[in-house]
Amino acid sequence: MTGQAAPISGNQKRKMRSAARLYAVQALFQMEHSNQSVNSVYLEFLDHRFGAQVDDDCDMIEGDEDLFRGVLDSAxxxxxxxxxxxxxxxxxxxxxxxxxxxxxxxxxxAGAELIGNDTPPRVIITEYVDVATSFFPDGREPKFVNAVLDHMAREARPEAF
Known part of the structure; x- marks a missing residue:
């Protein structure tokens, strides 16, 4: 096997999708506050965040590039x-x-995924509540996010409930 990467496990794929969601939130925040285009932020994240080494003890996880781009474009x-x-x-x-x-x-x-993705709404809600917990580990925000996303999901995909 020359030049072929090892297959990605299901657990690794889930981690990459979770990372892509976290990066998408960060990218959308950055776009709003810097007036950068979606393309420039997308490229910056690919070049400097996906799989980047932060320091000797910490590497950022590689994100699911397709999900990341899809969330940004849809949002x-x-x-x-x-x-x-x-x-x-x-x-x-x-x-x-x-x-x-x-x-x-x-x-x-999260709204971008709810309206333009076939991932089950409950999975999307859980993933973004986890993202909220990473930003607000000691606050009430994750519960707030859960409630708002549940309402949004029921509106966007009532058939799933």
Missing amino acids: VDNQRRIDQMTDRALVAKWPIARIDPTLRALFRA
Whole structure:
């Protein structure tokens, strides 16, 4: 076997998909705050985050490139629809424009998957609650994310419930 990579295990694929979701939230946050295009952020993440070595003890995991790109493109292309869906899931006094920008990016990434992906909604919710936990390990945000995403999922894919 010359030049062929070892097959990727199912567990490794799941980790790569989880990493892609985390990177997508970070990329959407970065796009909102830097006014960079989706293409420039996409390339930056591929070049500097996917599989990058942070220090001697920590390597960033390789992300699922297709999922990452798909989430970014769908979030950008469908941002208005996703934001409206998020607004309907939020309390009336807290429209999406008023929430934490990290949560806004997370809802956009998750919303992109809910409207343009065949992954079961419960899997998407669980994955993004895990992302919220990584950003807010001691806060109430993961429970908030769970509730909002459950509402969004029931709107986007009522047949799954």
